[in-house]
Amino acid sequence: MKKIKKVVVMLALLGMTTSSISAQAAESQSNxxxxxxxxxxxxxxxxxxGETINIIDNDGMAFYVPGGAKISFYISLKxxxxxxxxxxxxxxxxxxxxxxxxxxxxxTFTIGSTGYYKFYITNKxxxxxxxxxxxxxx
Numbered sequence: 001m002k003k004i005k006k007v008v009v010m011l012a013l014l015g016m017t018t019s020s021i022s023a024q025a026a027e028s029q030s031n032x033x034x035x036x037x038x039x040x041x042x043x044x045x046x047x048x049x050g051e052t053i054n055i056i057d058n059d060g061m062a063f064y065v066p067g068g069a070k071i072s073f074y075i076s077l078k079x080x081x082x083x084x085x086x087x088x089x090x091x092x093x094x095x096x097x098x099x100x101x102x103x104x105x106x107x108t109f110t111i112g113s114t115g116y117y118k119f120y121i122t123n124k125x126x127x128x129x130x131x132x133x134x135x136x137x138x
Contacts, residue, residue: 045131047123054088055119055136062090062116065138073097073119074106075134082124090116099124111138 045053057063065071073085085098085107098107111117119136123129 047121047129047131049123049126049128052120052122055121062088062118063138065111065115065117067112067114069111069138070108071111071119072106072108072135072137074104074136075121075131076104077102078130078132079103081127081129083129084120084122084124086120087111088118088120094120101125 047053071087075083075085077083080101080103082101083099083105084096085105086094086096088094097109098105121131
């Protein structure tokens with residue numbers, strides 16, 4: 001039986017200040033982690049240019065995803081923007097599954113092997129974007 005989890009990304013949390021800087025090659029980016037809580041949805045998410053957020057399970061950890069699971073990942077923006085979406089494995093290795101420009105963005109992909117995964121959204125626009133809603137299903 002498939003285990004289904006849904007993470008709803010809606011408007012950004014008030015005053016979210018949990019950011020860290022990480023260096024990858026010659027590029028630095030801000031990484032925020034947004035946790036889906038069983039009783040509280042994410043109320044508003046605004047991303048600065050180049051900023052990345054990670055979507056994690058409601059227990060504060062990466063999602064346990066069985067190999068072969070089909071993932072559907074969707075977000076909508078207040079105004080058109082350029083984003084990258086994908087997932088990171090337990091070693092932090094990123095896999096980009098989508099890159100595009102518009103007001104709505106979606107990607108569907110299959111996880112190859114059982115493990116723990118975080119899902120990410122990166123603002124590739126030159127300005128700030130606001131995520132107004134979305135979902136992550138598997």
